[in-house]
Amino acid sequence: MEITSLCIRLLVNLLLLIAAQHTHCAQRADAAFPHIEPPRLQFFEYESIFLSCSGFRGPTEWRVIKRIHSNTTPWENSTGSMTFKPAYISYSGEYWCENGEGERSNTLNIIVTAGVVILESPALPVMEGQSISLRCRKKAPPYLLTADFYKDGLLKDTGYKGKMTIHNVSKSNEGLYKCKIIGAGESPESWLAVRAVLLSVVGILQCRKHREYELAGVAEPLSDTYANVTKHKKKKGCQESVMSDVTYAVVTIKKKKRGNQQQKIASSQQTAYE
Numbered sequence: 272m273e274i275t276s277l278c279i280r281l282l283v284n285l286l287l288l289i290a291a292q293h294t295h296c297a298q299r300a301d302a303a304f305p306h307i308e309p310p311r312l313q314f315f316e317y318e319s320i321f322l323s324c325s326g327f328r329g330p331t332e333w334r335v336i337k338r339i340h341s342n343t344t345p346w347e348n349s350t351g352s353m354t355f356k357p358a359y360i361s362y363s364g365e366y367w368c369e370n371g372e373g374e375r376s377n378t379l380n381i382i383v384t385a386g387v388v389i390l391e392s393p394a395l396p397v398m399e400g401q402s403i404s405l406r407c408r409k410k411a412p413p414y415l416l417t418a419d420f421y422k423d424g425l426l427k428d429t430g431y432k433g434k435m436t437i438h439n440v441s442k443s444n445e446g447l448y449k450c451k452i453i454g455a456g457e458s459p460e461s462w463l464a465v466r467a468v469l470l471s472v473v474g475i476l477q478c479r480k481h482r483e484y485e486l487a488g489v490a491e492p493l494s495d496t497y498a499n500v501t502k503h504k505k506k507k508g509c510q511e512s513v514m515s516d517v518t519y520a521v522v523t524i525k526k527k528k529r530g531n532q533q534q535k536i537a538s539s540q541q542t543a544y545e
Contacts, residue, residue, distance in 0.1 A: 304377050324376075329374065335353040359383060391405065396465060398468060409455055415433030417432075418451060433450075445464060446463060
């Protein structure tokens with residue numbers, strides 16, 4: 272019963288750890304991009320766009336940077352925010368945040384179009400397992416009409432109210448999306464990025480094994496790894512994310528003599544590499 276109780280507590284802690292990892296990863300994903308309002312990548316000409324580097328911290332000031340077409344020399348703004356009101360087609364391009372030490376964030380590929388249809392999709396990467404909605408919107412009313420949605424040039428779905436929902440997002444949903452409204456036109460293409468969260472959980476199997484030891488009256492192993500949790504880790508300076516095994520939980524069963532009796536002591540150790 273002691274081992275069973277320990278397993279239950281461990282699995283509850285594991286679920287809390289997974290939830291914390293998911294939230295932390297999502298927060299760091301947001302912090303690795305410029306803040307944009309409205310939170311999308313496509314805009315009609317003459318709309319307003321706000322970009323900011325307010326989420327970044329460091330010894331030097333962060334500035335909004337824009338690359339002009341294929342020019343290798345970026346145009347930069349001297350402040351940490353930028354407002355386009357109104358926005359023009361020439362404002363389309365790649366934007367990122369950068370500081371005086373050369374550290375830079377991930378980029379946002381903003382599109383300003385003179386067309387009459389845009390695709391409203393998330394500006395930032397979405398986490399695996401989430402549900403998201405893509406909207407196809409006209410510039411003038413009626414705004415939301417029946418629309419066809421395309422992924423990588425192939426018809427993906429038809430939304431009868433101009434909306435397509437993707438449930439339980441996975442890496443296979445990553446790609447270039449656009450939409451088309453019959454009689455109105457089609458939107459530009461924008462990249463939908465999906466951030467993976469990989470989890471390898473062996474706690475249930477380990478607890479089952481220890482339950483079998485308990486029922487058989489056999490001594491438990493001195494140590495076992497109950498769970499491995501893998502999450503994304505950012506490179507220093509908010510560079511592109513890389514995969515790294517950064518957190519794991521180890522539960523060790525030790526025997527300690529106290530007087531003339533032996534008592535089993537369960538200890539749990541958690542190590543995190545940042």
